[in-house]
Amino acid sequence: MGRKLLLEKAHVENIRLYDVYRREGGYRSVEKALKTMAPDAVTEEVKKSGLRGRGGAGFPAGMKWSFLAKPEGIPRYLVVNADESEPGTFKDRYLMEFLPHLLIEGMIVSSFALGSNNSYIYIRGEYAWIVDILEQAIQEARNNGWLGKNILGSGFDCEIHVQRGAGAYICGEETALLESLEGKRGNPRIKPPFPAIKGVWGCPTVVNNVETIAAVVPIINEGGEEYAKIGVGKSTGTKLISACGNINKPGVYEIDMTISVEDFIYSDEWCGGIPKGKKLKACIPGGSSVPILPANLLLKTAKGETRMMNYESLADGGFATGSMMGSGGFIVLDEDQCVVRNTYSLARFYRHESCGQCSPCREGTGWMEKILWSLETGKGKMSDIDLLWDIQRKIEGNTICPLGDAAAWPVAAAIRHFRDEFEWHITNASEAQTRNFGLAHYADEIHVPATV
Amino acid sequence: MSEQQLFKVTIDNITIDVPAGTTILNAARQIGGEVAPPAMCYYSKLEGSGGKCRTCLVEVSKGSEKDPRPMPKLVASCRTTVMDGMEVKNITSPKVIDARAGVVEFLLLNHPLDCPICDQAGECHLQDLSYEHGKEGTRYEFQRRTFHKVDLGDKIQLHMTRCIMCFRCVFVADQLTEKREHGILDRGDHAQIATFIQKNLQNEFIGNVIDVCPVGALTDKTFRFKNRVWFTKPVNAHRTCENPKCCGEVQLWMRGDEVFRVTARKDEWGEVGQASNGKTGWICNVCRFDKKHIKDWVIEGPTKVNRHSVIAQGHYVGVIKPQETLPEVLHGRQPKLVMDIHDVSEVNKPNIDLSLLERPAHSTDFK
Ligand SMILES: Cc1cc2nc3c(=O)[nH]c(=O)nc-3n(C[C@H](O)[C@H](O)[C@H](O)COP(=O)(O)O)c2cc1C
Ligand code: SF4
Ligand code: SF4
Ligand code: FES
Numbered sequence: 001m002g003r004k005l006l007l008e009k010a011h012v013e014n015i016r017l018y019d020v021y022r023r024e025g026g027y028r029s030v031e032k033a034l035k036t037m038a039p040d041a042v043t044e045e046v047k048k049s050g051l052r053g054r055g056g057a058g059f060p061a062g063m064k065w066s067f068l069a070k071p072e073g074i075p076r077y078l079v080v081n082a083d084e085s086e087p088g089t090f091k092d093r094y095l096m097e098f099l100p101h102l103l104i105e106g107m108i109v110s111s112f113a114l115g116s117n118n119s120y121i122y123i124r125g126e127y128a129w130i131v132d133i134l135e136q137a138i139q140e141a142r143n144n145g146w147l148g149k150n151i152l153g154s155g156f157d158c159e160i161h162v163q164r165g166a167g168a169y170i171c172g173e174e175t176a177l178l179e180s181l182e183g184k185r186g187n188p189r190i191k192p193p194f195p196a197i198k199g200v201w202g203c204p205t206v207v208n209n210v211e212t213i214a215a216v217v218p219i220i221n222e223g224g225e226e227y228a229k230i231g232v233g234k235s236t237g238t239k240l241i242s243a244c245g246n247i248n249k250p251g252v253y254e255i256d257m258t259i260s261v262e263d264f265i266y267s268d269e270w271c272g273g274i275p276k277g278k279k280l281k282a283c284i285p286g287g288s289s290v291p292i293l294p295a296n297l298l299l300k301t302a303k304g305e306t307r308m309m310n311y312e313s314l315a316d317g318g319f320a321t322g323s324m325m326g327s328g329g330f331i332v333l334d335e336d337q338c339v340v341r342n343t344y345s346l347a348r349f350y351r352h353e354s355c356g357q358c359s360p361c362r363e364g365t366g367w368m369e370k371i372l373w374s375l376e377t378g379k380g381k382m383s384d385i386d387l388l389w390d391i392q393r394k395i396e397g398n399t400i401c402p403l404g405d406a407a408a409w410p411v412a413a414a415i416r417h418f419r420d421e422f423e424w425h426i427t428n429a430s431e432a433q434t435r436n437f438g439l440a441h442y443a444d445e446i447h448v449p450a451t452v
Numbered sequence: 453m454s455e456q457q458l459f460k461v462t463i464d465n466i467t468i469d470v471p472a473g474t475t476i477l478n479a480a481r482q483i484g485g486e487v488a489p490p491a492m493c494y495y496s497k498l499e500g501s502g503g504k505c506r507t508c509l510v511e512v513s514k515g516s517e518k519d520p521r522p523m524p525k526l527v528a529s530c531r532t533t534v535m536d537g538m539e540v541k542n543i544t545s546p547k548v549i550d551a552r553a554g555v556v557e558f559l560l561l562n563h564p565l566d567c568p569i570c571d572q573a574g575e576c577h578l579q580d581l582s583y584e585h586g587k588e589g590t591r592y593e594f595q596r597r598t599f600h601k602v603d604l605g606d607k608i609q610l611h612m613t614r615c616i617m618c619f620r621c622v623f624v625a626d627q628l629t630e631k632r633e634h635g636i637l638d639r640g641d642h643a644q645i646a647t648f649i650q651k652n653l654q655n656e657f658i659g660n661v662i663d664v665c666p667v668g669a670l671t672d673k674t675f676r677f678k679n680r681v682w683f684t685k686p687v688n689a690h691r692t693c694e695n696p697k698c699c700g701e702v703q704l705w706m707r708g709d710e711v712f713r714v715t716a717r718k719d720e721w722g723e724v725g726q727a728s729n730g731k732t733g734w735i736c737n738v739c740r741f742d743k744k745h746i747k748d749w750v751i752e753g754p755t756k757v758n759r760h761s762v763i764a765q766g767h768y769v770g771v772i773k774p775q776e777t778l779p780e781v782l783h784g785r786q787p788k789l790v791m792d793i794h795d796v797s798e799v800n801k802p803n804i805d806l807s808l809l810e811r812p813a814h815s816t817d818f819k
Contacts, residue, residue, distance in 0.1 A: 168639065170639070185635075185636065190502075190503035190528070190531050351640060351641065352640060353639075353640065354639065354640035354641070355639050355640065355643075356617060356636075356638075356639045356640045356641065356642075356643035357504050357617070357619075358503075358504050358505070358506050359504070359505050359506055359507075359555055359558045359559050359616070359617070360506055360554065360555060360558050362558075362617065362640060362641050362643070363558035363559070363561040363562060363641060364558055365640070365641070366561075366562075366640070366641040367558075367561060367592060367594075370594045387591055394550075394551065394554030394555075394557075394558070395554075397525045397526065398506055398509060398525075398526060398551050398554070398555070399506070400503060400504070400528075
């Protein structure tokens with residue numbers, strides 16, 4: 001069930017090597033694009049496919065490409081964002097580790113469409129061994145004439161460079177990434193100008209996620225319209241989900257966005273249910289930055305419809321009763337998990353990863369972490385909950401880059417949906433040190449839709 | 453294009469025409485008064501500055517004539533350029549007031565509030581900001597972040613605990629000196645201004661970091677603890693500086709005939725102003741640190757000080773000495789100094805170096 005476009009060949013032995021990849025039909029899209037299509041036609045196919053960015057924001061990729069400024073005589077760049085540091089997200093790693101040639105193939109086609117003669121992969125520092133895999137694959141591609149000068153006699157030159165980051169989450173933010181790529185401190189830039197006008201070294205640049213670029217391969221092979229037929233509504237194609245937490249089968253799954261969240265968690269094809277027959281308490285469906293949802297709101301929307309694994313359905317209800325697809329890091333929490341503790345660890349992460357440029361994020365993330373720690377360790381006060389709410393509200397939307405929002409949202413959602421658990425940590429401080437709040441009513445039917 | 457294109461922008465219901473490319477903040481400064489948002493990191497003389505502190509956030513209620521949609525979020529007025537027909541709300545927007553109060557609280561969160569022993573007090577932008585936009589109390593109940601004080605050479609002291617990470621000093625070093633010797637280490641709330649290896653800033657123009665620092669994080673060691681700024685009188689003066697890049701136009705901070713401190717001349721926004729040669733009036737280290745004698749300078753006259761500034765209280769006319777009450781109540785006994793805020797306390801324990809304490813001195817320190 002479900003079509004696979006990216007991971008179809010992931011289990012073919014030695015698919016990491018060029019010969020096997022090519023034998024399995026690899027690099028066909030490069031042949032098709034470079035020999036039979038004009039660059040704009042490639043962009044047009046991507047537009048038609050409805051492909052949305054897989055890095056978190058879900059911005060339509062074809063649209064992003066068409067915004068790229070094309071002044072005469074100034075080079076343009078494609079930069080692939082392989083910084084993948086969002087807690088809960090590990091799909092790009094899988095893709096690059098097992099199918100490095102898929103990314104390179106997608107990059108050649110995309111570079112051709114964008115007119116980028118030097119394209120970069122900016123990879124998270126901790127993925128050191130993947131750098132070797134990618135570099136080996138690039139070497140193989142070059143040896144076989146897929147990279148270098150005048151590829152396939154089309155007159156198009158392209159080189160791919162791999163740049164390792166130094167281990168900062170913030171360098172996944174596209175402008176911080178560009179700064180870091182230029183060899184500077186990874187501080188996000190103040191926008192505008194956007195990278196499409198002034199990106200790396202002041203030149204027009206497109207930054208896309210690894211999965212986004214890999215998806216260009218099936219789009220070109222099958223055609224944008226065919227690709228758009230998979231999935232529903234504006235959630236076209238397939239999406240990689242990295243599932244983790246309290247599930248029987250954690251791992252990376254390719255889904256076609258037509259399945260329900262419930263199926264995804266409980267079906268043996270995917271997560272395989274929750275270990276030891278425990279109950280579902282909550283879930284963070286799109287990587288650590290997106291709002292956490294209690295079980296009742298996760299499986300059904302506030303309107304009572306079945307929640308599906310796609311962009312629109314996961315976001316149904318806005319932040320009041322919905323969440324986001326984000327980067328596809330699906331974190332499941334069972335009845336034994338403590339939401340306060342979970343929120344504390346996320347706050348700690350964001351405090352540690354803030355670049356420190358703007359005051360709300362620099363100071364606010366640390367403050368939230370400290371308050372959450374005192375709540376978790378039984379030293380909190382009732383007023384702390386409202387204080388947390390006020391702090392997150394003052395960070396959100398007032399910062400340079402979305403990391404501030406990403407730090408605020410998990411805290412806001414936890415308080416919005418699990419306020420009684422926070423209160424219990426205060427009223428039963430000593431008990432909270434020895435046992436968890438449990439399920440309360442988070443798995444029950446929704447009686448009154450949550451608001452705020 | 454000889455004629456510059458003018459954009460009409462309305463800020464807090466006041467309309468003004470400004471050249472295209474002007475930022476909202478600079479347009480508001482042209483209107484002046486309360487309409488101008490406070491700016492802690494932006495510095496019009498430093499390229500690339502701004503956008504970081506978020507105190508200058510404003511609401512754009514109408515994007516432009518062509519695209520009248522409001523902007524979804526508050527924007528940093530120092531880094532957002534005006535569009536024709538734009539409508540901006542600063543003090544007329546409750547959202548802005550609320551967000552700004554939040555930013556002030558964030559900026560003060562880890563600030564030591566040691567104004568009583570801080571040289572910047574009286575001319576500190578953070579003091580003004582908290583006075584105008586902050587709240588009396590703090591909701592922060594945790595230990596504040598502290599750093600060790602560091603001497604950056606023999607003339608500049610860095611007290612990182614007070615820093616608000618405006619990046620201005622980094623821009624000064626980038627743009628005024630050939631080779632930047634300090635920068636920002638680490639990230640997030642543990643980020644700090646640092647030199648990394650050598651604890652010494654050597655460039656002949658590096659003293660200007662003291663003038664741009666909005667708080668007391670970078671202070672002039674030749675002036676440290678010598679006086680409170682409001683007891684000194686600012687006088688405009690100049691000399692023919694040997695350094696061709698230095699304008700030699702300064703402000704002397706005097707008491708009697710004694711020159712306590714030399715700084716560049718500041719404009720009404722607290723920024724180093726324009727010198728008579730049309731360039732920004734940065735001054736060299738020699739003028740700033742070494743020319744501390746009145747004979748070194750040609751005095752032009754008293755500096756105009758805004759009468760709202762605390763410095764104005766040390767002004768020239770009609771100074772009435774307050775009546776000394778202490779001798780009366782002491783009946784001829786000598787007053788005893790309990791605590792002395794100097795580098796070295798000579799009263800209680802000469803071996804205690806107060807400047808090594810990371811906080812105000814306390815009676816237990818002298819036990
Ligand atoms: C703090 C932060 C971290 C991010 N980290 C990543 C990341 O690790 N990988 C990624 O692809 N995008 C990340 N993004 C999103 C990128 O800024 C950018 O939107 C994305 O790379 C665009 O690619 P797409 O359109 O293909 O999704 C991050 C954004 C923020 C604000
Ligand atoms: S929001 Fe946080 S991470 Fe982003 S620029 Fe500001 S301080 Fe840096
Ligand atoms: S030391 Fe002063 S000028 Fe430098 S960043 Fe800190 S507050 Fe700004
Ligand atoms: S002055 Fe605009 S953000 Fe600091």
